[in-house]
Amino acid sequence: MGKTLQKIDDPQVTAFKNNDRQAMQKVYEHTYSKFRNHVFKNSGNEAEAKDIFQDAFVACWRNIKDDKFDGTGSIEAYLYTIARNKWTDHLRSPRFRKTVGPEGLSKVVQEEGDDLGADLDTKRQTMLRALNQLGDACQQLLGLFYYERKTMKQVAKDLGIAAASARNKKYRCMERLRSLAEDLTKNG
Amino acid sequence: MDREEAYWTKEEQGLFERYLMEQMEPGEKTGFESSIASDPTLNAKFLEFKALFRAIEEAGLRHAMEEFHKGVQEKGKERRLVNTSRAVFRIAATIALLMALGGVWYFYAPNANERLFEAYYVPDPGLPTVMGNSDNYDFYRAMVAYKKGDYPFAIEAWEKLRSKGVANDTLYYFLGSAHLANDQPDKGIEYFEGILEKENPAFTDETFFYLGLAYLKKDEAQQARKYLKESDLEKAKVLVEKIKD
Numbered sequence: 001m002g003k004t005l006q007k008i009d010d011p012q013v014t015a016f017k018n019n020d021r022q023a024m025q026k027v028y029e030h031t032y033s034k035f036r037n038h039v040f041k042n043s044g045n046e047a048e049a050k051d052i053f054q055d056a057f058v059a060c061w062r063n064i065k066d067d068k069f070d071g072t073g074s075i076e077a078y079l080y081t082i083a084r085n086k087w088t089d090h091l092r093s094p095r096f097r098k099t100v101g102p103e104g105l106s107k108v109v110q111e112e113g114d115d116l117g118a119d120l121d122t123k124r125q126t127m128l129r130a131l132n133q134l135g136d137a138c139q140q141l142l143g144l145f146y147y148e149r150k151t152m153k154q155v156a157k158d159l160g161i162a163a164a165s166a167r168n169k170k171y172r173c174m175e176r177l178r179s180l181a182e183d184l185t186k187n188g
Numbered sequence: 189m190d191r192e193e194a195y196w197t198k199e200e201q202g203l204f205e206r207y208l209m210e211q212m213e214p215g216e217k218t219g220f221e222s223s224i225a226s227d228p229t230l231n232a233k234f235l236e237f238k239a240l241f242r243a244i245e246e247a248g249l250r251h252a253m254e255e256f257h258k259g260v261q262e263k264g265k266e267r268r269l270v271n272t273s274r275a276v277f278r279i280a281a282t283i284a285l286l287m288a289l290g291g292v293w294y295f296y297a298p299n300a301n302e303r304l305f306e307a308y309y310v311p312d313p314g315l316p317t318v319m320g321n322s323d324n325y326d327f328y329r330a331m332v333a334y335k336k337g338d339y340p341f342a343i344e345a346w347e348k349l350r351s352k353g354v355a356n357d358t359l360y361y362f363l364g365s366a367h368l369a370n371d372q373p374d375k376g377i378e379y380f381e382g383i384l385e386k387e388n389p390a391f392t393d394e395t396f397f398y399l400g401l402a403y404l405k406k407d408e409a410q411q412a413r414k415y416l417k418e419s420d421l422e423k424a425k426v427l428v429e430k431i432k433d
Contacts, residue, residue, distance in 0.1 A: 017210055019245065021252060028256040054253050058246055065242075127243035136325045139247075146241055147248025149209065171198055177240050178195055 012075050016064040019147055028057060031076045035083045042091065052090055056083035130181035138173035145170055196233055204237040258341065300432050301412070305404045308427050311369040312394065314362070327359070334362065339370035357383050357390040365398065373402040397424045404431065 015023030032053055039049040060079040063069050069078055131139065144155045156166040196204075206212050207220055224231040314335045315328075330345035343366045346359055364379035380399045383389045400416035403409075409431050416428040 019249065019252075024249075024252070025256045025259060028253065029260050032257075032260050050257060054250065054257075057253060058249060061249060062242070062246075123239065124243065124246075127239050128247065130240070131243050131247055140325050142244045143248045143251075146205070146209075146244045171201055174201060174237070174240065175194055175196070177244075178236060181240060 010071055013064055013069065013071065016061055016075065018149060024061075027075055027079060031079050031083070035080060035087075038084060039087055042087065044087070044090075048090070052086050053083050056086050059086075126184050127181055130177055130184050133180050133184075134173065134177050138169070138176060141166065141169055142173055142177070196237065200230075200233060201237065204234055205241065207234075208238060208241050254344075299407060301404050301407050301409060304427065304430055305401060308423065309368075309401050309405070312362070312365045312398070314365075315358075331362070334366055334369075337369075339366045342366045343370060357386065361391050361395060364395070364402075368398060368402050368405075373405045376402045393419045393421050393424070395419075397421050400424060400427070 012023060012027070014020075032049075035053050035056075036046070036049045039045075039052070056079060060069075060075070060082050063078075064075070069075070134142075141155065141159065144150045144158060145152070150158070152163050152166055155170075156163040159166060161169075203220065207217065212220060224234050314331055326345055326349055330342040330349075333339075333345070334342035343363065346363050346366065350359060350363065360379045360383045364376045364383070366376075367373075367379065368376035377399060380395050380402065383391070383395050384399075389395070396415045396419035400412045400414075400419065403412035403415065404427075413428055413431055416424045416431075419425075
């Protein structure tokens with residue numbers, strides 16, 4: 001595991017860790033327009049820019065959560081570097097191989113986990129697929145609780161059920177999700 | 189599910205989620221970290237929980253990013269508007285000239301059918317959305333947007349459902365309604381006509397009424413009249429009498 005270098009009191013880092021919508025939206029908007037320009041100048045289009053950027057945003061967000069962002073620069077700069085590297089990888093993929101120049105190959109920030117990249121990615125995809133197979137009610141409840149970070153009381157209110165029942169459901173939904181993921185891991 | 193043995197205890201889940209949501213006091217956090225370091229079984233259980241927890245978060249984030257992206261596009265549009273303002277100025281100057289040259293009535297007498305459309309068109313109010321009715325979460329999320337007048341969001345979400353193979357009358361009807369409300373009568377017409385191609389379609393009176401309005405907006409009086417006549421709604425009957433060729 002990487003070294004823990006994160007500055008605990010960086011408000012942006014805390015905001016990302018808490019999935020704070022406003023803060024993340026600001027970083028997204030600010031960085032995307034810059035990245036989009038880069039992609040447009042490098043034989044890309046809007047749809048590609050969006051896809052690659054969103055993958056980069058997820059990678060950046062995960063690294064922050066795992067304390068792999070060292071906090072030396074801004075999150076915007078970090079995100080931009082990840083996105084640009086991903087774009088370079090995209091250009092190096094067979095479809096684009098002929099068009100990329102040597103300056104396009106520099107790699108400043110190595111995305112963590114790249115060495116185990118393929119395996120990690122498969123596992124992540126499996127988890128996401130399992131989540132997709134979970135019933136809508138469970139998906140909604142878990143999303144409200146774990147992503148939106150609502151309190152049990154708020155979740156219960158949103159769903160029109162008692163707090164104790166929401167807590168029980170959350171527990172069972174996670175168990176259910178785990179068994180779906182297990183099945184997918186075993187049976188592909 | 190109940191017959192399956194639980195993998196985590198409730199206490200374990202509570203502990204893991206508090207750690208992952210950064211809700212532990214520093215002392216408790218250190219204690220937890222050392223217990224997973226010394227207990228491989230607990231560590232395995234924690235890692236499995238964490239992987240699923242992150243997947244839930246990632247799904248939430250990806251959903252949120254679609255919203256963020258709309259913000260970017262809105263801002264892009266504003267910028268483009270500024271860039272095109274010179275072109276707009278030129279067009280305005282041309283219009284002013286044309287008006288001065290005697291075409292004044294053309295700009296001042298709005299098309300009669302357009303006026304009728306404005307007078308009679310109110311977007312369908314939509315379906316009630318109850319939080320907790322989560323069978324159709326995506327559909328109702330879009331419905332909330334539709335009712336707030338955020339038609340582009342509703343359209344995108346519903347078209348996503350449609351591309352996943354959902355093809356019921358309700359979805360088509362509200363896709364048609366959202367497109368029409370979003371000033372895209374042609375797209376609206378496609379969906380409304382799609383409903384009528386089905387066997388025993390639902391909302392036929394409303395569909396005919398809005399189809400008529402969509403054609404009226406396009407200033408195609410004949411088509412508008414044809415569809416309005418099929419609707420049993422009172423307002424359709426009144427409107428059809430007023431349409432001018």
